[in-house]
Amino acid sequence: EVQLVESGGGLVQPGRSLRLSCAASGFTFDDYAMHWVRQAPGKGLEWVSGISWNSGSIGYADSVKGRFTISRDNAKNSLYLQMNSLRAEDTALYYCAKDIARWFGELSAYYNWGQGTLVTVSS
Amino acid sequence: QSVLTQPPSASGTPGQRVTISCSGSSSNIGSNTVNWYQQLPGTAPKLLIYSNNQRPSGVPDRFSGSKSGTSASLAISGLQSEDEADYYCAAWDDSLKDVFGTGTKVTVL
Numbered sequence: 001e002v003q004l005v006e007s008g009g010g011l012v013q014p015g016r017s018l019r020l021s022c023a024a025s026g027f028t029f030d031d032y033a034m035h036w037v038r039q040a041p042g043k044g045l046e047w048v049s050g051i052s053w054n055s056g057s058i059g060y061a062d063s064v065k066g067r068f069t070i071s072r073d074n075a076k077n078s079l080y081l082q083m084n085s086l087r088a089e090d091t092a093l094y095y096c097a098k099d100i101a102r103w104f105g106e107l108s109a110y111y112n113w114g115q116g117t118l119v120t121v122s123s
Numbered sequence: 124q125s126v127l128t129q130p131p132s133a134s135g136t137p138g139q140r141v142t143i144s145c146s147g148s149s150s151n152i153g154s155n156t157v158n159w160y161q162q163l164p165g166t167a168p169k170l171l172i173y174s175n176n177q178r179p180s181g182v183p184d185r186f187s188g189s190k191s192g193t194s195a196s197l198a199i200s201g202l203q204s205e206d207e208a209d210y211y212c213a214a215w216d217d218s219l220k221d222v223f224g225t226g227t228k229v230t231v232l
Contacts, residue, residue: 037168044211044224044225044226045160045162045168045211045213045223046223047220047221047223050221059219059220060220061220095167095168100173104221105215105219106154106155106156107156107174107215108158108215108221109158109170109173109174109213110158110168110170111170111173111179113167113168113169114167115167116167
């Protein structure tokens with residue numbers, strides 16, 4: 001059974017940093033691209049970032065480019081999101097999602113999702 | 124902000140057919156495939172349709188997707204009470220990012 005378990009969320013002040021982790025199990029982690037998708041309270045879904053199976057291709061939403069960094073450790077079956085210079089508008093539930101393909105892009109679809117980790121940016 | 128536009132709500136009685144539209148542009152729906160996600164209250168989203176009209180295993184054939192030009196649609200036939208949820212379309216954009224729709228809340232009357 002595929003499992004994605006996010007961790008690392010919490011309350012953080014504006015301008016500070018936070019690192020999210022996603023522990024994957026139940027599938028061959030390095031066979032798939034992975035993503036972070038967020039959902040602000042009461043709002044819709046927003047793609048944040050994606051990374052290909054071998055970290056050779058990485059992408060970010062305009063809203064986080066230059067502040068967030070996605071990475072993965074295939075040996076540890078883990079996905080990460082380093083979030084710097086956090087803003088109030090980054091407050092959201094952050095989901096880790098497994099792609100159906102090795103490379104993210106036009107064929108991407110998110111077949112498995114974690115339960116999310118809540119990030120609250122507030123002073 | 125969302126690039127794909129959906130109606131905020133849709134409704135129907137049990138057994139009816141409900142259709143949800145998703146409008147984009149030439150850089151996303153017009154040139155790439157569309158996926159649909161279902162989000163039941165308080166839960167993570169679930170992939171419902173991928174590549175315009177493909178259903179993952181386990182998704183009932185009551186759900187179907189289609190695409191034409193820069194728009195796409197999700198149809199739910201034989202509406203059931205458990206279909207009450209938020210539905211999101213999504214498509215890759217040629218500006219190298221994935222974009223989601225604004226979301227549609229489906230209510231079963």
